[in-house]
Amino acid sequence: DQQVKQNSPSLSVQEGRISILNCDYTNSMFDYFLWYKKYPAEGPTFLISISSIKDKNEDGRFTVFLNKSAKHLSLHIVPSQPGDSAVYFCAASRQYGGSQGNLIFGKGTKLSVKP
């Protein structure tokens, strides 16, 4: 039961270009979405989030877009840097009043940024 799907297991991008990581979800009750970056043998590091009342959130080189009708979100990294090479996880939170942190994660997309 994949409620959060990241259909691309890997993505390779040239340094300086844009990286676009995609995520689809099936549960319309999700109302808050997060992107995490993870290096091997480390914990997920929070990058950026978006609430379902917005369609875009920007933080420096990172922008997340949310298309609720399509149940799709994407993370844009521009310009991409070699240090961005990591696994990126999309996560979603259910619409419970005071939901207690049950984040549903996708399987991740491994981003490689080549110099």
Next chain:
Amino acid sequence: EPEVTQTPSHQVTQMGQEVILRCVPISNHLYFYWYRQILGQKVEFLVSFYNNEISEKSEIFDDQFSVERPDGSNFTLKIRSTKLEDSAMYFCASSARGVGGFSGNTIYFGEGSWLTVV
């Protein structure tokens, strides 16, 4: 920058043994969580803890698991009798507020404790 710290970073244990994984959440956070990631699989929610009690748990979190906040700073996950399938990276996490709705809150993860059951 405040961070979630976990110990041990790696533990090897025999099947059937009890294991305690320890965590120090970010100091002003009120919500605490355990997640795990079996090698090659997704990060999965185990349990959330607020106001000294479990607020939500997944079906993974069966009677073999328990959590405790024994003092004002530590948060522990105990596995009473480990099984081979408990081998995974266990992540502790914390947040200032609950996640969900439009709170816009964020969960911060620790570095993980790698548990190997042999």
